[in-house]
Structures are given as structure tokens and as C-alpha cells.
Amino acid sequence: MNCIESTDAMVGGDLVPESRSVSPAVGLIGDLGEAVGPDQVLTEPDLKAGYVRDWTGRWIGNAAAVVRPGSVEEVQRVVRICQEAGAPLVPQGGNTGLVGGSIPHRGEVLVSLRRLDRLGPVDHGTRSVIAGAGVTLGRLQAHAREEDLAYAVDLASRDSATVAGTIATNAGGAYVVSRGDTRRQVLGLEVVLADGSLVSSLETLPKVSTGPDVIQTMIGSEGTLGVITSARLRLSTPSESELMVVLVGMDTLTDGLRLMGPGLRAIEFFDRACLEAVIEHRGLARPIPGDFLFYVLVETTGNLALDESSSAVVDRSLWVYRESITETINGLGVPLKLDVAVPLDRIDGFAAVVRALDTSGEVFLYGHLAEGNFHVNVVGSPDPDRASEEILGLVVSMGGAIASEHGIGVAKTDRWRRTTDPGSIELARRVKEALDPNRILNPGVFWG
Numbered sequence: 001m002n003c004i005e006s007t008d009a010m011v012g013g014d015l016v017p018e019s020r021s022v023s024p025a026v027g028l029i030g031d032l033g034e035a036v037g038p039d040q041v042l043t044e045p046d047l048k049a050g051y052v053r054d055w056t057g058r059w060i061g062n063a064a065a066v067v068r069p070g071s072v073e074e075v076q077r078v079v080r081i082c083q084e085a086g087a088p089l090v091p092q093g094g095n096t097g098l099v100g101g102s103i104p105h106r107g108e109v110l111v112s113l114r115r116l117d118r119l120g121p122v123d124h125g126t127r128s129v130i131a132g133a134g135v136t137l138g139r140l141q142a143h144a145r146e147e148d149l150a151y152a153v154d155l156a157s158r159d160s161a162t163v164a165g166t167i168a169t170n171a172g173g174a175y176v177v178s179r180g181d182t183r184r185q186v187l188g189l190e191v192v193l194a195d196g197s198l199v200s201s202l203e204t205l206p207k208v209s210t211g212p213d214v215i216q217t218m219i220g221s222e223g224t225l226g227v228i229t230s231a232r233l234r235l236s237t238p239s240e241s242e243l244m245v246v247l248v249g250m251d252t253l254t255d256g257l258r259l260m261g262p263g264l265r266a267i268e269f270f271d272r273a274c275l276e277a278v279i280e281h282r283g284l285a286r287p288i289p290g291d292f293l294f295y296v297l298v299e300t301t302g303n304l305a306l307d308e309s310s311s312a313v314v315d316r317s318l319w320v321y322r323e324s325i326t327e328t329i330n331g332l333g334v335p336l337k338l339d340v341a342v343p344l345d346r347i348d349g350f351a352a353v354v355r356a357l358d359t360s361g362e363v364f365l366y367g368h369l370a371e372g373n374f375h376v377n378v379v380g381s382p383d384p385d386r387a388s389e390e391i392l393g394l395v396v397s398m399g400g401a402i403a404s405e406h407g408i409g410v411a412k413t414d415r416w417r418r419t420t421d422p423g424s425i426e427l428a429r430r431v432k433e434a435l436d437p438n439r440i441l442n443p444g445v446f447w448g
């Protein structure tokens, strides 16, 4: 997969050099300005810069304009204008996605949903809350906490990642093992479709059986089927009271799986390379004595039957070692980031083979252990495309999944089409054709 550095703009469906795109774009940009107010349409390169570069720096694109609607009606107007002009658009939330899906790679219109940040009152009856697309996870969690409740999905990117972005990627995070992924939290959605029409299931009851819930197709659709403007989300009871956080050193991940038991909330792992890098980058103390291939972090309300000889520490602040990894690796250089999963009986085999691959870069392994999830990061590889192909090929050969929680984006479109069951690809194609026949919604994702 190539890093895409585009200086072109796509206007009216044609790819044209930016220098020649001025006049056709003028009508489009003028119309967008009328729809949302000229101040909310950014066309200057320095104003667009933060929106067209991804969090890792691996993907840098170009947008015809960055548009920032402030209401659902404005989103509808923007989508209609783009549809009529045949101008593709890319929805964006916090821009923390790691597969290049939130970046306009070919001069699309970038539609930022961050201004849709209304957060409704907590409904204690249904234990739910309606949140605008642009509300950050951190704000949503704080809002729930004020009412003695919790929002189950949590990511280290919580202060930037948005409600709609996490729904569009079906984000996972540390608490999937106990609370489920984002899909499990979504009770209703409000979405602007490619023709500008609005569909909503926000006012649904907690349990209904009224036919297919087609709007749920939006979960995990990465901005290719509609623009999510709002969601009703399930809240849960926090279990902070007798919480225990333990870090254990070990030489196989399979040993780590034995720490799963009643009361488990999260079980994460990282390898020695991650720990050493975090200690250096953050200036932290070594958390446990000894030197191990892997470190497993467990959050539980139950009792952990730890072997007397195991090196373990009990301390809530241990999360800092796990949560600093992504940022630390980014500081070492532009990483190749792959988020994959393999069957649990193959986790150690996978880790050993990945390490032995000739990537000529430094390999870091960490992830969510209970799901066999690996974030494979390679820094300094002279040929990241080849490394990516080899690692994804290994995942497929082991019966794993090429995307565990970050999605397909533009990084894995090719592999997705080559390795997914043909019937499922055909179904996805028909859904795309039905909902977005002119392919204006995030056209680079899935379909390339």
C-alpha cells in the first residue's frame, strides 16, 4: 500500500490538478459557503492542514475544501450540494483513525462533524443518552460519570475520537471482553444519506422486533454509506468499587489467557520492545522486576490466582504503560500500523513468526489479549508495503482477521477484497450501490 500524497483536487468527479481546479470549484465552494456560512468553509492550505494529515503522519491528502456544518440541516445541505456537483466527500470526526479512512486522498470535500457536539440529558429509564456525532468519548464518559453511570467503550484517543467516528469504525478498545464493542452500545442512529435525506431511529424503545434494522448497517461502514449525525447510546453501571489492576510479566501470551476469570474487565498485553520504549519516552520507572517477553495488564473485580513465582504488581496507575504505547511509537518515526486478530490457540505462534519476518524495522506488539488482537507496529522498515503484505498474508494463513478494530480504510482495501468471502463482498457492493449509487461517500474506502 502506498502512502498517498496528493496535490490534486477532485471536482465534478474528475481528477484535475489543483492549479486548474479553481474555476469549477468556485461554484461548489460558494454553494457550500451559503449552506454553512463562509467562515465554516476552509480553503487555505494552512487552515486545511490539520484535517488532511492523519494522526500517524503516514497519510497526507488534499481537500477541495474543509466544511464544518453546525447542524443536521446543514449536513443535509452539504451532502445535497456535493451530490448535485458530483463532488465526493469524506466525513471526519476526531481524525484519530489509523487506516487512512478519514483523509481526503484525491481532493474530496472534507466534512468535519466536530461541531455537532450536543449531548442530551441522561435518560435513567432506558439508561441511555443521545450524543451528537462530534461529541468526544472523553466528554461522553464524563457526562455518564456525573450520573453514576459509564460509557463502556474506552480508547487512549478518548479526548479526540468522536461518537460518530467510533460508530463508523465499530471501535473496540480495552473493555470489549467485558462490555462489548461499539456496536453493542448503539441503540439508535440518525444518519444523512447520500441524497441528503435523513433517517432516524433515535426514539426507538430499548427492545423492538419490527423488522430488519437496516440503519445498523452504518455501524462499521467507515463513512461509505451515510453521514452519522447523532446516536442514542447505552450506558452501563460502573464497577469501580473493588477494582484491581495487575501487571504480570511472562514469556508466552498463552500464559496470559489463564488470568481470565470471573470479574475480568480488561486484559491487555505488550511486548518487551513496547515497555522499553515507553519507559524511555515517558521517563517512567520499570514497573516490575525481571525481564520478560510479554507483560499482561489485567483489570478485574475478582480474585487473581497468581503463581507465587510470577512477577506482578497491583496498582491502578499501571495503565499508563499500556496507554502510552501508541504515542511513544509515533515519536520514533512514521510507523506501519496493522491491527489484526488471530485465533487464540495461535497467538504465540503468530508473535514468533512476525518477529522473525525480515521487515528490517523495529517490531512492536501489543493489543487486546482476549480477542487475539495484535497491534503490529513496524518502525523504520525501508519497504512498509512489502512488510504489510507479508504480515497480512500470515494473518490470513493462520485463519485470522486483517482488521480487528480499526477498520479497512484505504490501507487494506485490496486485501479486504481478496480475502473476504465473495458472497459478503457482493452483498456489500449491492448495499453500496443502493445507498450511494454515484459513489460520493468516502470513495477511497473499501472500494479503492
Ligand SMILES: Cc1cc2nc3c(=O)[nH]c(=O)nc-3n(C[C@H](O)[C@H](O)[C@H](O)COP(=O)(O)OP(=O)(O)OC[C@H]3O[C@@H](n4cnc5c(N)ncnc54)[C@H](O)[C@@H]3O)c2cc1C
Pocket: 055, 090, 091, 092, 093, 094, 095, 096, 097, 098, 101, 102, 113, 133, 154, 155, 156, 157, 160, 161, 162, 163, 164, 165, 166, 167, 168, 169, 170, 171, 172, 173, 174, 222, 223, 224, 226, 227, 228, 229, 326, 327, 405, 406, 409, 442, 445
Ligand atoms: C492513541 C490512539 C489509540 C487508539 N486506540 C484504539 C483502540 O483501542 N481501539 C480502537 O478501535 N481504535 C483505537 N484507535 C483508533 C481510533 O481512535 C478509532 O478508530 C476511532 O473510532 C476513530 O474515531 P474518530 O472520531 O477519530 O474518527 P475519524 O478518524 O475522524 O474517522 C474514522 C472513520 O470514520 C468515518 N467517520 C467519521 N465520522 C463520521 C460520521 N459522522 N459519519 C460517517 N462516517 C464517519 C471516517 O470517514 C473514517 O472512515 C486509537 C487511535 C489512537 C490515535
